Amino acid sequence: MIDTELYAMIRQRKKKGFSMRDTASALGISRNTVKRYWDGAHTPDERKNYPTHMDSAQKKLVMEALERYYDDNKHLLTGKQRVNARTAWEAIRETYAVGESTVRRYVRELRGKKPEGFIPLSFEPGEAMQVDWCEVKVNLGGNLWKVPVFCAVLPHSYGIFAMVMPDMKLPCFIEAIVEAMTFFGGTTQCIWFDNLKQAVFSGAGKSAVKQDRFRMFEAHYAFESVFMNREAGWEKGSVENLCGLIRQIAFVPVPKGKNLREIQDQVRQRCVDYIRFHKVRDRPRPIAAMLDEERKTLMPLPLKTFEAYAESEALVSSGLTFRYDTTKYSVPQDYIGKTVALRVSSYRVEAWYKGALLYSHDRPFNKSDHQYVPEHYLPLLEKRPRAVPNAAPLKYGVLPPELERFRKLCQEKDKFEQLCNVLLLGRTVDAEILLRAVDYANRTGSPSIDSVRFYLEAHKLSGVQNTDAEPRVTEIVVDKPRFEDYDALFMEEGDRDD
Numbered sequence: 001m002i003d004t005e006l007y008a009m010i011r012q013r014k015k016k017g018f019s020m021r022d023t024a025s026a027l028g029i030s031r032n033t034v035k036r037y038w039d040g041a042h043t044p045d046e047r048k049n050y051p052t053h054m055d056s057a058q059k060k061l062v063m064e065a066l067e068r069y070y071d072d073n074k075h076l077l078t079g080k081q082r083v084n085a086r087t088a089w090e091a092i093r094e095t096y097a098v099g100e101s102t103v104r105r106y107v108r109e110l111r112g113k114k115p116e117g118f119i120p121l122s123f124e125p126g127e128a129m130q131v132d133w134c135e136v137k138v139n140l141g142g143n144l145w146k147v148p149v150f151c152a153v154l155p156h157s158y159g160i161f162a163m164v165m166p167d168m169k170l171p172c173f174i175e176a177i178v179e180a181m182t183f184f185g186g187t188t189q190c191i192w193f194d195n196l197k198q199a200v201f202s203g204a205g206k207s208a209v210k211q212d213r214f215r216m217f218e219a220h221y222a223f224e225s226v227f228m229n230r231e232a233g234w235e236k237g238s239v240e241n242l243c244g245l246i247r248q249i250a251f252v253p254v255p256k257g258k259n260l261r262e263i264q265d266q267v268r269q270r271c272v273d274y275i276r277f278h279k280v281r282d283r284p285r286p287i288a289a290m291l292d293e294e295r296k297t298l299m300p301l302p303l304k305t306f307e308a309y310a311e312s313e314a315l316v317s318s319g320l321t322f323r324y325d326t327t328k329y330s331v332p333q334d335y336i337g338k339t340v341a342l343r344v345s346s347y348r349v350e351a352w353y354k355g356a357l358l359y360s361h362d363r364p365f366n367k368s369d370h371q372y373v374p375e376h377y378l379p380l381l382e383k384r385p386r387a388v389p390n391a392a393p394l395k396y397g398v399l400p401p402e403l404e405r406f407r408k409l410c411q412e413k414d415k416f417e418q419l420c421n422v423l424l425l426g427r428t429v430d431a432e433i434l435l436r437a438v439d440y441a442n443r444t445g446s447p448s449i450d451s452v453r454f455y456l457e458a459h460k461l462s463g464v465q466n467t468d469a470e471p472r473v474t475e476i477v478v479d480k481p482r483f484e485d486y487d488a489l490f491m492e493e494g495d496r497d498d
Helices: 004-015 020-027 031-038 056-072 085-092 100-113 170-184 212-221 233-250 260-277 287-295 374-383 385-390 392-396 401-409 415-425 431-442 449-458 483-490
Strands: 128-140 143-154 159-164 190-193 200-202 224-227 310-315 321-324 327-330 339-344 348-353 356-362
Touching (some): 004 020, 004 031, 020 031, 056 100, 085 100, 128 233, 143 233, 143 260, 159 233, 159 260, 159 287, 170 212, 212 224, 260 287, 321 339, 327 356, 374 385, 374 392, 374 415, 385 392, 392 415, 431 449
Parallel strands (some): 128 190, 190 224
Antiparallel strands (some): 128 143, 310 339, 348 356
8 A cells, every 4th residue: 555645646647648567666566556556447445355265154153153152152252262253263263263353342342232222210209318339539748549439329319428547448338337327317118238248248139138237237227238230330320430430529629648648537527518519511501400309318327336447356555556457556555465356447546455445546558558546655664765866756646737747857966765755744744735845846847855844844834743652753864974984994094196
């Protein structure tokens, strides 16, 4: 095949009286090519119509074979390892003398013959809530993370709700549904689910077998579960569209925060704003007005909120920590070697011992963000002061914002020793007063333990002294090596110090 420019040169040389031989030699192409385009009988953009060498009876047999192949492999129509025209051709090529391109053409015909039909759905107020999961990116602590997001919609009013979660396991799933019900102000008659493994033990659609914990949750809130059939997204079109909508309205621009709770506050507010200011096309009234009406038809929430936390046990190690999902969480020294009970929700990890709450930690999304609480380690640091400069709880521990800023701004070489001493001041000074003094010191741009003490004295912020009978350490001093003692060992009287 030649291009348009070469074709024009051939036609011009014909017009000027050149021979086909001269033209072929001058343009560097064969005489057969020149002959084809010499008289304008053909143009370069022509496409040859290849005849189908298969009669109607043969085509019918091939089409039936392709239909059987796709029916037998329905479970492989989606996903990364799905069947396609090429795999279909490979399956029938030994039986039928047909080329791959022909099979591709027949497969396109098959798909065109059976277009999907959908029935528009309509819901009464308070009749249903539809839920699903999607994934989005958020900025956690300055880094982008992909997090799961629970999405819910009331298809009558199109009131929406979204909640960022650390995972998609059953406790988080139930907690998200409870939060959605609280957000909407009641319970719908039924909730439509995809065949989410969190709720379904086995089966699908009408034959779905529910998880025991989920059945208890369903009974407590008195709603009926409706599970979708596999590969039947049209059965819950509202929430399918919602997943894309949530990404746009709640995660653009990307929300930023130190933890999932801060991210969720932004996501919730963006959902509220969408409800307040938006009207869905073809709906009679704005979302806010329709949602206010629908809330009146919702069933009231039960008096007791369903406990959605996960329960487990963990052993406290000699490092004053227990592990949950590979993350370390600290507890006071007295519980080393003891087994504590854990209650884990979406954003909190609680440690309990003999029915009493030991400590409640924020649950980090990044599993390597160990939750050391420096106060738990103060008794050990008093006994082992030389560990202070390298103590991980002081370097990376969880602190109030004022102390975290002190750790960041302090320029002293012994800043971790100073931080430890600020924490020890908390034994004799009220926590609120101490944090206020730390905040004043931070405003200088280079805080220190001396500046904290100055503000405590200057503003008369000193707290009441501890009256315990046993004296408590109020300051840690890290012993530093004296190199002059070593010099004395090597120098004798009369030696010069060169």
